[in-house]
Amino acid sequence: MTLRVVRVALTGSGGIGSRVAVALLARRVRYAERFGVDLRLVGAAGSRAGIVGSGGIAVGEFEDRASWALGLTGAAFLAEAAPDVIIDAGPNDYETGGPGLAHLEWALPRGIHAIMVSKSALALHGARLLGLASASSSRVHASGASSAALPAVDFLRHNLAGASVTRVEAALTGTTSFVLDAVTRQGSSLDAAVAEAISRGIAEPDPTFDLDGSDTAAKLVVIAGLALGEWLPFRGITRESVLEVTGARVAAWREAGEKPALVGVLERTATGYEARVEVRAYPREHPFASATGSTKALMVSAEGFGDYTLVGGASTPEATVAAVLKDVEHLLAEL
Numbered sequence: 421m422t423l424r425v426v427r428v429a430l431t432g433s434g435g436i437g438s439r440v441a442v443a444l445l446a447r448r449v450r451y452a453e454r455f456g457v458d459l460r461l462v463g464a465a466g467s468r469a470g471i472v473g474s475g476g477i478a479v480g481e482f483e484d485r486a487s488w489a490l491g492l493t494g495a496a497f498l499a500e501a502a503p504d505v506i507i508d509a510g511p512n513d514y515e516t517g518g519p520g521l522a523h524l525e526w527a528l529p530r531g532i533h534a535i536m537v538s539k540s541a542l543a544l545h546g547a548r549l550l551g552l553a554s555a556s557s558s559r560v561h562a563s564g565a566s567s568a569a570l571p572a573v574d575f576l577r578h579n580l581a582g583a584s585v586t587r588v589e590a591a592l593t594g595t596t597s598f599v600l601d602a603v604t605r606q607g608s609s610l611d612a613a614v615a616e617a618i619s620r621g622i623a624e625p626d627p628t629f630d631l632d633g634s635d636t637a638a639k640l641v642v643i644a645g646l647a648l649g650e651w652l653p654f655r656g657i658t659r660e661s662v663l664e665v666t667g668a669r670v671a672a673w674r675e676a677g678e679k680p681a682l683v684g685v686l687e688r689t690a691t692g693y694e695a696r697v698e699v700r701a702y703p704r705e706h707p708f709a710s711a712t713g714s715t716k717a718l719m720v721s722a723e724g725f726g727d728y729t730l731v732g733g734a735s736t737p738e739a740t741v742a743a744v745l746k747d748v749e750h751l752l753a754e755l
């Protein structure tokens with residue numbers, strides 16, 4: 421059988437990106453057998469250096485960082501790699517959009533598909549970027565940018581296709597769920613709980629983005645944009661920060677046996693969806709109370725369909741990689 425070559429370039433080769441590269445290369449036989457695709461990792465770049473190999477780079481070459489070419493990043497890297505698909509796992513910047521913005525602006529008008537793990541480009545510029553994608557028939561998948569192993573976008577877009585969704589309430593940031601759990605149930609200090617989330621690879625490169633609600637707000641924007649077709653203004657979303665939670669509030673939750681979580685809420689109004697991020701506490705019998713540690717949770721109300729609760733998809737690096745691999749499978753099925 422002749423295999424169709426699909427060339428993948430990775431931008432952002434840190435904790436998540438590196439795992440994605442290794443996992444992708446380990447699945448090449450599966451992609452050949454299931455999709456008739458010869459998937460090649462034709463390049464990988466970080467902030468200062470990159471590697472390109474048009475025949476596909478092997479794990480050993482990917483891992484030999486000393487051999488990467490200094491300065492081979494950004495548009496120069498993408499032009500040399502000439503991919504069919506980019507996977508962006510770089511950092512977020514909620515002022516500029518982060519490096520992922522330039523990567524998408526380069527790729528999408530050229531008909532190159534994108535799998536986004538970083539969030540800030542879509543959170544700040546999603547409507548414009550999806551316009552670029554639609555004009556050139558590029559596909560954008562963003563499980564990693566919208567709650568990873570909790571399949572929020574897929575559930576709304578596929579399982580509730582065509583539904584009129586009236587409300588979404590979701591614990592989308594594993595780090596804040598983990599931290600609030602540790603502080604409330606185990607009596608940890610905030611600093612110790614955040615340090616533990618960092619050491620588990622769950623927290624953002626800058627954990628302030630988790631704690632101050634930016635991560636949840638960004639995921640809410642991406643979910644609403646990709647699944648409900650409405651791109652909300654990221655900066656207009658009111659957010660409560662976990663850093664504002666007082667000791668007295670924690671003591672009251674502990675006393676009542678409640679489970680706190682930082683949640684994103686979307687409510688349909690006469691003029692569209694309204695979004696906010698807030699700390700809420702759930703009684704023992706509430707389904708969200710079973711979402712311990714970094715486990716995520718989603719409640720959806722949709723006209724006709726009724727109400728759903730999904731609990732799972734805990735934030736871990738492995739779960740994020742699994743979500744990226746899912747996006748790869750969806751994309752290969754579409755091509």
Ligand SMILES: NC(=O)C1=CN([C@@H]2O[C@H](COP(=O)(O)OP(=O)(O)OC[C@H]3O[C@@H](n4cnc5c(N)ncnc54)[C@H](O)[C@@H]3O)[C@@H](O)[C@H]2O)C=CC1
Nearest residue numbers: 432433434435436466467509510511519538621625736740
């Ligand atoms: N850790 C997790 O469980 C999850 C992380 N994410 C997202 O994945 C992304 C990466 O997270 P981590 O791997 O944990 O962070 P990390 O800090 O380990 O990796 C980020 C990498 O991006 C590189 N980078 C910086 N500027 C760049 C540029 N201009 N071009 C190319 N690469 C550049 C850095 O050198 C670094 O290696 C973030 O956007 C995060 O929000 C998404 C879902 C879950």
Ligand SMILES: N[C@@H](CC=O)C(=O)O
Nearest residue numbers: 593594595623624735
């Ligand atoms: N920092 C995020 C990682 C995934 O998006 C989280 O805590 O869930």
